[in-house]
Amino acid sequence: MALDGIVISNIVAELNSTILNSKISKIAEPEADELLLTLKGPNGSFRLSMSASASLPFIYLTPTNKVSPLTAPTFCMVLRKHIANGRITKIYQPGMERIINFEIEHLNEMGDLCHKVLIIELMGKYSNIIFTDSDGTIIDSAKRIPASVSSVREVLPGRAYKIPATQEDKYNPLTVDSKQFVDIISAKPLTVSKAIYSSFSGISPLVANELAHRAGLDADSPVAAYSHDELLHLGSNFTWMMEDIKNNRFTPNIVRDGNEPKEFSSIELTQYSDLTVTKYESISEVLELYYSERNAYTRIRQKSADLRKHVNTLLERNQKKYSLQMKQLKDSEKREKYKVYGELINAFGYGLTPDDKFLEAANYYDDNKIIKIPIDNTKTPAENAQKYFDKYGKMKRTAEALNELILETKGQIDHLESIQNSLDIALSADDLVQIKDELIEYGFIKKGKGSKKQKVKSKPFHYISSDGFDMYVGKNNYQNDELTFKLATGNDWWFHAKGMPGSHVIVKAENKELPDSTFEEAGKLAGYYSKGKNADKVEIDYLQKKNVKKPNGAAAGFVVYYTNYSLTIHPDISDIRQIE
Structure with missing residues (x-):
């Protein structure tokens, strides 16, 4: 539930302060289940984008226009017929539901003043945009829901609009005080987080976890594990949050792990102290940024899926091979025993008889301890000795x-x-282009017939330290080589996470002495862009570039060094300024 009731409250407050009393000048349907309204009013011109997509429902103000199909879909034509040039007179949220109602007045063909309601329900796979008359009769909807799909709630022209049924045991959080809050969640044998979000409408697991964090409670512990006073303190945090919502005191923000967006909210998220929290003035800006950034990450994960699968398969295969080879090597360590057997047979085998199956001899390699050596009585002592020497030689090879x-x-x-x-x-x-080129170059992927090497546009990450020094981070092994052996000069500093895969980090020293803070920031970058990114502490090796060498024939990105300094850091780069 990304768009919870609190975010919807923030959107409604923002829309009331910007587009209330605006005139609808254009209506477009650029994608299925998506509307783009162009509005003009007292506060200027705006575009309002809304989507009832099952996977990504949203609504926000945007400066971006979208290309619409040449032939408008039926729902779009119905809206144009009724509310083109209409005026938005009221925007509200029923309770704390994930629903926004737009009341619109317009003139019909006879010039009479009429009223309609445009309702957007932002409820995941149940999302919809429904257009009704003032009496609640449905005129049309983005998604028509017949009885064959839902026997509980039909959404069809001519039917009466019914608000989606919420769970009967859910309360409106805006009408509950701290004592009632405690009574409600105490009645449920659930964890703190689940007791909150399953009891109150519009409260997502994210908000429930935030409330527990603010109260100093473990969200995953049972409610029964806490005293009445501790739960009252949780209830106080709950009512304080609801007071902020009632008074439109919102804090739109995005939580990022490095460059990757993780969460967004309209309340301050104190539970993510180890990640970057960026605050914004507008919830619309938050939603548009979050969805575009999240989509970019989703797309790159989808595009890299085949490469990831191939690399993972090769990695598993080589790890199994390595494990088998190490076992075989351990077995070959027994070879010295066979060499000793051969030498002892040569030294003491003269006393063997044709019926002997063992030779008992003093092992002069082990304080003359008596050992028992198996003998093939069909062979001479010399042949028995040679058999053991041959076995030793084979295992040695x-x-x-x-x-x-x-x-x-x-x-x-x-x-x-x-x-x-x-x-x-x-x-x-x-x-991904450079990564695929590397896989082809080193034989991990076969080069397709007629395939041409693509022009590389990818560049290393570029950061600026708090003391003004340029810091560069390689995104792949080709860039690591380029940074270390082309960009860096002898007195620049080189950083890398110790003993694990990771990026090369170069700090351009410009023949100056680096401050301690720059060493720490470069170390954080090396830790963050390594396999130890999620570890609490990462050890970083660092040294001047002139002491970093590349062995002949080494793969891209692989280097050696023999003297270095070390530091241990927490890989949090939230306070480091990125240039590109």
């Missing part, structure tokens, strides 16, 4: 070959994990 194979397999695993990290931080299709 196997161990030598395995050591090379293990290094090769480990190199493949490290390389694939670094590519996996590059996929995690990719933000655009251009970022």
Whole structure:
């Protein structure tokens, strides 16, 4: 429930302060289940975009126009017929429901003043845009719901509009005081969070978790685990929040993990102290930004899905191979025993008889302890000794070959994990181009016939330290190489998360001494853009670029260094300014 009742209250307050009494000058339906109204009124011109999409319902003011189909859909034509040039006289939210009603007055064909209601229900897969007469009779809707689809609530022309049925045990949070709040949630054998959002309309799990956090309670603990006083304190936080909503005191904000949008709300979210919380003046700006950014992340995840699957498959295959090779290497460590057997048979085998199946001899390699050596009595002592020497030689050759194979397999695993990290931080299709090129170059993907190398537009991340130093972060192994061996000069500083896949971070020192704060910020970037991003602490290696070397034949992004400094950081980059 991204658009909860509190966000809807914020939207209604914003719309009342901007488009109330505006005239509807244009009505368009750019996508199925989506309307774009162009409005002109006392406060200027606005575009109001609304969607009843099952996967992404929304409503917000936007400066962006959208191309509409040449032939307007039926619902759009109905709206144009009735309310084109109509005036919005009232905008309200019933209770704390995820519903917004627009009352509109207009002149009919006879010049008589008429009233209509445009209702947008923002309820996930049940979302709809419904157009009714002033008496509640449905004229039409974006989605027609016949009895065959829902026996509870038909949405068809000519039927009476009914507000969607809410759960009978849900209360309007705006009418509940702290004592009533405690009585309500105490009656449910649920966790604190679930007891709140299942008891009150318009309250999402996000808001319920926020209330628990503000009260110092664990949202996932049972209500029964807390005393009456602790629950009263929770109730006080609840009523304080509701007072803010009643008085239109909203704090539109987006919570981001680095560049990725995680949540949005109309209340301040104190539960995300380790993430970046950006506040905005307008809830419309929040919604448009959040959805566009979230869509960008969703699209890049979809576009990279095949690459991720391929890399994950190769990684699992190499990890299994590595595990088997390590087991075989461990088994080959027994070879020294066979060498000793052969030497002891040569030294003491002269006393064997044709019936002997074992040779008991003093092992002069182990304080003359007596050992029992199996003997093939069909062979001479010399042949028995040679059999053990042959076995030793074979296992020795196997161990030598395995050591090379293990290094090769480990190199493949490290390389694939670094590519996996590059996929995690990719933000655009251009970022994926270089990653795919790398997979092709190193034989992880076969090059398609006739495929041409695409022009690369992806660039490293660029940040500025609080002391004004440029800091660059590679998005993939090609960029890591370019930053370290082309952009950086000898006295620039190089940072990398210790012992794990991650980006190279370069700080351009410009022959100056770096302040401690810049070292810390660069370390945070190295930690954040590594496999340790979600860890509480990450150890970072750092040194001047002149001490970083690339071995001959090493894969892109792989370097060696022998002297370095270390620092331990929490990978939070929320306070570091990004340029591009």
